[in-house]
Amino acid sequence: MLQSRAFIQTKKEAPKDEQSVNAKLLLRGGYIEKLASGVYTFLPLGFLVLKRIERVIREEMDAVGGVELLMPALQPKELWEETGRWASMDVLYKIKDAQGREFALGATHEEVITGIVRNRTVSYKDLPFYLYQMQTKFRDELRAKSGILRGREFIMKDLYSFHATEEDRKAYYEKVKEAYLKIFKRCGVSVLVAEASGGSFSKEISHEFQVRTPGGEDIIIVCSRCDWAKNSEIAGKRAGEQCPSCGNALGEERSIEVGNIFTLGTKFSSVMKAFFTDKDGTEKPMIMGCYGMGLSRLMGAAAEVNYDERGIVWPREIAPYDLHLIPMQSKDAAMQKRIAQASEQLYQKLQERYTVLYDDRDASAGAKFADADLIGAPVRIVISEKTLAAESAEVKPRNGATAKIVKIKDIEKELCPVIQL
Amino acid sequence: MLQSRAFIQTKKEAPKDEQSVNAKLLLRGGYIEKLASGVYTFLPLGFLVLKRIERVIREEMDAVGGVELLMPALQPKELWEETGRWASMDVLYKIKDAQGREFALGATHEEVITGIVRNRTVSYKDLPFYLYQMQTKFRDELRAKSGILRGREFIMKDLYSFHATEEDRKAYYEKVKEAYLKIFKRCGVSVLVAEASGGSFSKEISHEFQVRTPGGEDIIIVCSRCDWAKNSEIAGKRAGEQCPSCGNALGEERSIEVGNIFTLGTKFSSVMKAFFTDKDGTEKPMIMGCYGMGLSRLMGAAAEVNYDERGIVWPREIAPYDLHLIPMQSKDAAMQKRIAQASEQLYQKLQERYTVLYDDRDASAGAKFADADLIGAPVRIVISEKTLAAESAEVKPRNGATAKIVKIKDIEKELCPVIQL
Numbered sequence: 117m118l119q120s121r122a123f124i125q126t127k128k129e130a131p132k133d134e135q136s137v138n139a140k141l142l143l144r145g146g147y148i149e150k151l152a153s154g155v156y157t158f159l160p161l162g163f164l165v166l167k168r169i170e171r172v173i174r175e176e177m178d179a180v181g182g183v184e185l186l187m188p189a190l191q192p193k194e195l196w197e198e199t200g201r202w203a204s205m206d207v208l209y210k211i212k213d214a215q216g217r218e219f220a221l222g223a224t225h226e227e228v229i230t231g232i233v234r235n236r237t238v239s240y241k242d243l244p245f246y247l248y249q250m251q252t253k254f255r256d257e258l259r260a261k262s263g264i265l266r267g268r269e270f271i272m273k274d275l276y277s278f279h280a281t282e283e284d285r286k287a288y289y290e291k292v293k294e295a296y297l298k299i300f301k302r303c304g305v306s307v308l309v310a311e312a313s314g315g316s317f318s319k320e321i322s323h324e325f326q327v328r329t330p331g332g333e334d335i336i337i338v339c340s341r342c343d344w345a346k347n348s349e350i351a352g353k354r355a356g357e358q359c360p361s362c363g364n365a366l367g368e369e370r371s372i373e374v375g376n377i378f379t380l381g382t383k384f385s386s387v388m389k390a391f392f393t394d395k396d397g398t399e400k401p402m403i404m405g406c407y408g409m410g411l412s413r414l415m416g417a418a419a420e421v422n423y424d425e426r427g428i429v430w431p432r433e434i435a436p437y438d439l440h441l442i443p444m445q446s447k448d449a450a451m452q453k454r455i456a457q458a459s460e461q462l463y464q465k466l467q468e469r470y471t472v473l474y475d476d477r478d479a480s481a482g483a484k485f486a487d488a489d490l491i492g493a494p495v496r497i498v499i500s501e502k503t504l505a506a507e508s509a510e511v512k513p514r515n516g517a518t519a520k521i522v523k524i525k526d527i528e529k530e531l532c533p534v535i536q537l
Numbered sequence: 538m539l540q541s542r543a544f545i546q547t548k549k550e551a552p553k554d555e556q557s558v559n560a561k562l563l564l565r566g567g568y569i570e571k572l573a574s575g576v577y578t579f580l581p582l583g584f585l586v587l588k589r590i591e592r593v594i595r596e597e598m599d600a601v602g603g604v605e606l607l608m609p610a611l612q613p614k615e616l617w618e619e620t621g622r623w624a625s626m627d628v629l630y631k632i633k634d635a636q637g638r639e640f641a642l643g644a645t646h647e648e649v650i651t652g653i654v655r656n657r658t659v660s661y662k663d664l665p666f667y668l669y670q671m672q673t674k675f676r677d678e679l680r681a682k683s684g685i686l687r688g689r690e691f692i693m694k695d696l697y698s699f700h701a702t703e704e705d706r707k708a709y710y711e712k713v714k715e716a717y718l719k720i721f722k723r724c725g726v727s728v729l730v731a732e733a734s735g736g737s738f739s740k741e742i743s744h745e746f747q748v749r750t751p752g753g754e755d756i757i758i759v760c761s762r763c764d765w766a767k768n769s770e771i772a773g774k775r776a777g778e779q780c781p782s783c784g785n786a787l788g789e790e791r792s793i794e795v796g797n798i799f800t801l802g803t804k805f806s807s808v809m810k811a812f813f814t815d816k817d818g819t820e821k822p823m824i825m826g827c828y829g830m831g832l833s834r835l836m837g838a839a840a841e842v843n844y845d846e847r848g849i850v851w852p853r854e855i856a857p858y859d860l861h862l863i864p865m866q867s868k869d870a871a872m873q874k875r876i877a878q879a880s881e882q883l884y885q886k887l888q889e890r891y892t893v894l895y896d897d898r899d900a901s902a903g904a905k906f907a908d909a910d911l912i913g914a915p916v917r918i919v920i921s922e923k924t925l926a927a928e929s930a931e932v933k934p935r936n937g938a939t940a941k942i943v944k945i946k947d948i949e950k951e952l953c954p955v956i957q958l
Contacts, residue, residue, distance in 0.1 A: 149656070151611075156609065157607065157649070183581045186584050188572050209634065213677045213689075235570070247544060268611060
C-alpha cells in the first residue's frame with residue numbers, strides 16, 4: 117500500500133482526555149478515532165489489525181469444530197423477557213421503533229442462539245455442535261474507559277456449544293481453553309488463566325484470560341510459583357497471604373480480561389425450552405457453554421503490552437503491515453530517481469510474500485522514521501544513497517534488535533528468520 | 538465441511554408469512570432465519586455466501602483505490618443535527634442511553650465520514666481519497682418486506698470519495714460505475730443502470746443498478762433497443778410511449794435496486810466544514826461522492842434470479858461451497874465401506890482446490906439429492922456402487938446441464954471448465 121493513499125495521519129500528541137496507554141498509542145498512530153465516549157472508528161490501519169485478529173480467531177475456532185454465523189443486533193424485547201434479562205441486565209441499550217415495538221441492542225447473544233437452536237429438531241446424534249460469530253456488541257456502560265478496552269460499541273467473538281452430556285461439555289470447555297491460549301500466543305499477548313465468578317449464568321466458576329499490565333481494570337490475586345490465580349472478586353485471599361496450593365506468598369496485579377469462558381449448563385435451554393431427544397427417547401434441555409473474546413479489546417491489550425517510547429511494536433501476526441519500506445530523499449535528482457526505482461522494484465517483489473506499507477511521501481527522513489516507529493510494523497527497510505552504493509538496504513526490526521545492512525537481492529532470505537514466517 | 542457438523546437443516550416448506558422468492562428459498566435452504574420482521578440471522582450457509590460477496594466487493598473496491606475502515610453504529614445526535622438529518626430522516630432509529638445522551642443507529646454514514654475527514658489537515662495534494670466500509674446498517678422501515686431485500690438491519694458497503702475538483706469526482710464516478718458492473722457480473726446478477734433522483738442529496742441525477750425480476754419493489758421504464766432506463770419516479774414517460782433516445786416503444790419492469798451511486802458535491806462538506814487547502818492557498822469544501830451497495834440485498838437478489846423449482850442455483854463465485862460431494866448408501870457393508878473410503882479420499886483431494894460440502898449423513902439418496910438441489914452448490918458429485926464399479930463418479934452441474942460419469946482420477950480436469958475456475 118502506498119502510504120500517500122493509505123489515509124494514515126499520525127499525531128504528535130494524544131488528545132488530553134485519553135489516559136490509557138492503548139488509546140494514546142492507537143490515536144497517535146492513526147489506528148482509531150473517537151466518535152463518542154466508548155465509541156471508536158477503526159481507521160484503515162486499525163481495521164487491518166482487526167482483520168488479522170479476526171483471521172487468527174477464525175482459524176482457531178474452526179480448528180475446534182466451530183461453525184460461523186452472524187446473528188442480529190436488533191433483538192425483540194419478548195425474547196429477553198423469556199430469560200428475565202430484559203429487566204436484569206443493566207447495560208442493555210433499549211430501543212423503541214416507530215410502531216412502538218421494543219428491542220434490545222445485542223449486548224450478548226445467549227437468547228438469540230438458544231432461540232435458533234430450539235426451532236430445530238435435535239437428537240442426541242446431532243450433538244454436540246459449536247456455533248460462533250464475530251460481531252459488534254453494544255453495552256451501555258456507566259463509564260466507558262481505557263480506550264478500546266471497555267467500549268460501549270465493540271467487536272466480540274462469541275462461541276456457544278451445545279451438548280447431550282455434562283462430560284462432553286466439560287471436555288469441550290478444556291479444548292476451548294487450549295484454543296484460547298493459542299490465539300493469545302499468536303496475537304502476542306501473554307495471558308494467565310484466572311478463576312472467576314460464573315456471574316449470573318452459573319454457580320460454577322468461570323475462567324478469565326488475563327493480561328497483566330498496570331493499565332488493566334481487573335485485579336487478580338496470583339501465585340508466582342504455581343498456577344494459582346483468581347479474580348480478586350472471588351479470591352478469598354489477599355496479597356501477602358499464603359497460596360492455598362503451594363504455600364508461596366500471593367501477589368496482587370492489575371490485568372485486562374481478554375477472554376472469558378462460562379459453563380451455562382441448562383440455564384438458558386431449560387427456560388427457553390431448547391430440548392433434544394436423548395437415546396432413551398426423552399426430551400432433555402441441551403447442556404450449554406459459552407466462550408467470549410473481545411477483538412477490539414484484544415487489539416487494545418496487544419498495544420498496551422507491546423510498545424516503547426516511540427510507539428507500538430506490533431506482534432508479527434497482527435501487525436497492520438509486515439514491512440514498512442522507506443526510500444530516503446536525495447538532493448541529487450538522478451540519485452533520487454535511482455533510489456525511487458530500486459525501492460519500487462523491491463516493493464513489487466516483497467508484495468509477493470508480505471504486506472508492505474511503502475512510504476512514497478515527499479517527507480524528511482526524521483518524519484518518515486518517526487511515523488514508522490509510531491505505526492510499529494515489525495520490520496523497517498530503508499533505501500538511501502548510502503545503502504544503494506553497496507546495492508543494499510537497511511533492515512531494522514521494530515523490536516529493538518540491531519539494524520543490518522543487507523544486499524537487496526538477499527533481503528527475502530534475511531527477512532524469514534527476522535519476522536518469523 | 539462435513540454436512541453432519543455444518544448446522545444445516547433444510548425445510549420442506551417455507552413459513553407461510555414469507556411471500557418473496559428469495560425468503561422462501563433462503564429459509565428452506567437453511568441460509569437465513571427470521572428473528573423479527575426485517576431482521577434475520579445469517580446461518581452458516583448464508584454467512585458463507587455473505588463472506589464470498591464481501592470478498593468480491595473488497596477486491597473491486599480495492600482495485601479502484603478504496604481504503605477500508607469501520608465506522609460505528611452508535612452516532613451522537615449532535616452530529617446528525619449538523620446536517621439537519623436528525624429531524625428529517627424518517628427511518629432513523631433513535632436511542633437514549635442511561636445518562637440521557639441521544640444517539641442515532643447508523644442508517645448511513647455521511648455524517649460520520651465527513652466528521653472524520655474534517656478533523657484532518659488536507660491539502661489538494663492529499664486529494665482524492667476513497668474510503669469504504671462493509672457494515673451493518675439500521676433503518677426503521679415502516680414496512681420491512683421481501684425477505685432480505687428490504688430489512689431493518691442489513692449489511693451494506695458504502696464508499697465515500699473526496700475530491701479537489703468536480704472533474705475529478707465525475708471521472709471517479711464513472712470508474713465506480715464500471716467497478717459496480719464487474720461486481721454484479723461476478724455475483725451472477727445481470728443489472729441495468731437506471732437514472733434516478735439524487736434524493737435529498739443533490740439535484741443531480743443518481744444512478745441505480747437494477748436487477749429485473751417480478752419480485753422487485755422498484756418500477757423502471759426501459760427501452761429494449763438502447764440503454765435508456767429510468768426509475769419510474771423520474772422517468773416522465775410510461776410504458777408504450779416512445780423512447781426519447783431511439784424512438785422505440787418503452788416498457789415497464791419491476792426490479793431490485795442492488796446499488797446506487799450519488800453525487801454529493803459539497804452538500805455535507807460545506808455544512809460540516811470539511812475543507813481542504815487548494816493550490817491558491819484558499820480553503821474550500823471537499824467535493825464528495827457516495828456509492829452504496831447492499832450485501833445482504835445482493836445475496837437476496839442473486840437467489841431471486843437464480844433458482845428453479847428445486848431450489849437455488851448459486852452463481853459460482855458466491856456459492857457457499859463449490860462442490861457438494863455425496864456418497865450413496867449401500868445395503869452391503871463391504872461395499873458401503875468401499876464407497877465411504879473412495880469418497881473420503883476424493884473429499885481430501887478436492888479440498889486442495891475447492892470448498893466442498895461432504896454429505897456424510899446416514900440418509901436416503903432422495904433426501905440427500907433434495908438437499909443438494911435446495912442448497913444449490915454449482916456441482917454435485919455422487920459416488921455409488923454403480924459408479925465405483927467403473928472407478929467413476931457422477932458429476933452434475935446444478936444449472937441443469939447433463940450429468941456425466943467421470944473417472945475419479947480425472948474429476949479435477951473435468952471440473953475446471955464446468956465450474957469455470
